Amino acid sequence: MHKSPATLALEKRRDQLTPHLVQLSKHAWLSVAEDVSNVGMIVGKDGIVLIDTGMIPDCAHRTLEKFREIAPADSLPIKAIIYTHGHGDHTGGSPVFCAEGDRPEIWARDNFGSEAAPFERAGLMPLFKARGAMQGGFQLPLEKRICNGIAPIRYPRAGGAVFSGKTGAVMPDHFFNGDSTSLIIAGVELWLFATPGETDDALSVWFPAEKVLFCGDDLYRSFPNVYPVRGTGNRDIPAWCSSLKLMTELEPDVLAPGHTDPFLGREAVHEVLSNYREALEYVYRKTIEGMNAGKTPDQLAEEVRLPEHLARLDCLTEFYGNVSWTVRNIFGSLVGWFDGNPLHLATSFTPREEARRILAMAGGEGALRRKARTALEQGDAPWAARLADHLLTLAPDKKEYLLLKAEALDALAESMFTATGRNYTLTTAQNLRKRAQNL
Template sequence: MRPLALALAITLALLTSCAGSLGGAADKAPSPIGGVSAPAVERVASPTAVPEVESEVPVRVDDLQDMPVSVQAINDFVFKIEGEGAFFLINTSEGSVLVDTGTSYVQNDDQMAAVRATATGPIEKVIVTHAHGDHSGGLPRFKDEIDAGEVDFVAHHRYGYMARLQDDLMPYFARRYKVLYPNRVSLGPHPPRPYWNMRPTREVYPGYDYEFEMGGVEFVVIAPENGGEGEDGILVWLPESRILFTGDLFGTLYPMFPNLYTIRGEKYRDPLDYIDALDRVLDLKPKVIAHSHFRVIEGEEYIQASVKKMRDAVEFMWDETVKGMNEGRTVWELMRDVQLPEDLQLSQGHGKVSWSVRAAWEIIAGWYYFDTIANMYYVPPTAINEDLVEMVGGAEVLAARAQRYLGEGKPLEALRLLDVASGNETAGVLRARIDAVERLLTGAKAGLANYSEIGLLKADLRASKEKLEASRADR
């Protein structure tokens, strides 16, 4: 929105927003720009009135996977090249600049054809906002020109570091992604992802903006400490036009509570650094936010109001977490109790407050909660599950107690109990688990509609139903 090519934001950037190319997905070898006719240019319509700050965004991450290629004119020289991984073309009288490059998927051929048809000169600079594959995937198309010094590759100085985390751990992440995105991820051999092995010819550092002029257009490249979906996120600012290219600073949806912890797996995103990044956006006072996913955001008043709301929501979450820690409350209590007040309500369709509370806790204090000394050692809590099942008189006893919890409207307590029977599931355990997860899924859809939460609940439900069906077939 908001690692590996998630065409989200994802993540998925998606959903890595989200991230990089999905494990095992069929990448196509890069080809030069061109070869396909470009779509017609659509002009972004300016709003006639500044809308209210939205509390919910109806479009969800799944839609990114079906996003067709199109060209949208933001003004006379800035264009959005839409697609699963959208990016931007900026024309000047001395050449053109790309902000991001899209995914490595076949669709990128059409996107690059659109670039060729729309660009008024050669690509002089490629600025990559972060390493997620839906932003960096098209980078290898320019490798020869970059190596020859004909094209400047501009990125955050942490680009290589964040790219390595994704590339080195592709088999691990692919297994996780397969759970969330079963129809988009293969666990077979993983094709090389050369965009993660390329290194910027010009690195940008926090506190040291990179400013340049090309064909009468002023550019400012800004490197925050937290760019929204990783430590390598950058912003690109056109001060005269007051257009700000934000990559995945705001995740997949806009506006939303940020994805400070993406449950598919990636490093935590520091809340205080994120607040600093949003303060920088507010100081710039953009009239247009060239948001990578879905719509371009227009209207200074609306942008100021919505960015302030996001900043204040993160500040509230942080302050309440710190307050609770100082009062001696547990992380589980804070995950339950820290809720955004009415005036700070935002979409949690991608980022989720409770997950960010736990991430903030662990950024501050790490993984040891001072709850049991056993957690200092390698034996997991699940090691004694079989003993517990035997001691209570079998898994069916657990299933019966879980049904009691369900009757009391406590599906989470039921689920914790049923987890003890993992690996020893009887039909009764599986039926109770299906009931519990279906209740959680119904609540998730009717409530925050968080993409990843719903995806994991569906995966668990699917697995339990398959086990139950298999147990019937074995009779």
């Protein structure tokens, strides 16, 4: 089958996501793509400090083995682990590292886990776990996953989501509040900076002696993930931009992200930090301008695009974050669900009513089904899926329509760059097929 540009781009990205160890500076290393997240190591006088732990115990064992070839366990025990934020893909490997010797200090911000907290309080974790597993592609066979955009394919043992950093992780026991704090661990001076971005609880680790900055998930080689499809509250873009500015002002020689390869050399680091900030500021500004001009999220999602000089960059390609989802989340976070179209205030006009009328306009059920089939054959997968939705609204258990929608979603997924959206779409197709089989 002919491969789409999106598939080819994700395959190229997959090939960059093979496990490897990068020496960042004289005493700092980064284990890249062994696990879902990267794991950093700083070697001190009488011990080592780890930045994040990855998610999966088997991967954590392999990472630790690699680190121990450089820093032997008997003379250099793990003195501390620092969590850059409270996502499970950065914390779930901690039991492996904590089991090696004496329990290390575990550092985090005092609002650690703040993103998941409202959903835990609301009792919404079943929904987030289900959607998290769909965006992660955990139920998909290997050949359908390619890669996760910023991470290699891994299957968590329980098949669960990685949303909450508290699941299966050793909890932090050292916290800092305020903007920053300095520490001496294993004879190494480190600074922790509060850098809210992808999450409010994010921190960056600054190793000033060698000018290495570990920035967690505030930056990696993809357009930033302002809206994950599993769902999230607000991700504060102005605060995120301030964090990127702070990172720039430190003038790092090396930038070690929570996923994907590090950036080496002061110029390269400066450039990526500037471009990232410009992209976020641009999308935010354009969305706000459009909102004030009375535009709806649908209109803005279509209109707001990165300028060409940013869109063509590898580190801003929509492998993981997505510009139009960002636009919708800015709108929704600031204004709520009402898009400004008064038709959506009326509750009498239902999807069933619309489907009935579309069906009549098309010339009946058979005619609409044929139009959907033709759209699919002509490569117009979104339209085929839309028409299949109308058919399913009126006949939710009709096997033929379930299979038609599944086929349309598979074709649609083929054109999607953003791995999480692609996984979600393919998983939905798989679920529709399962439902059809069980009828």
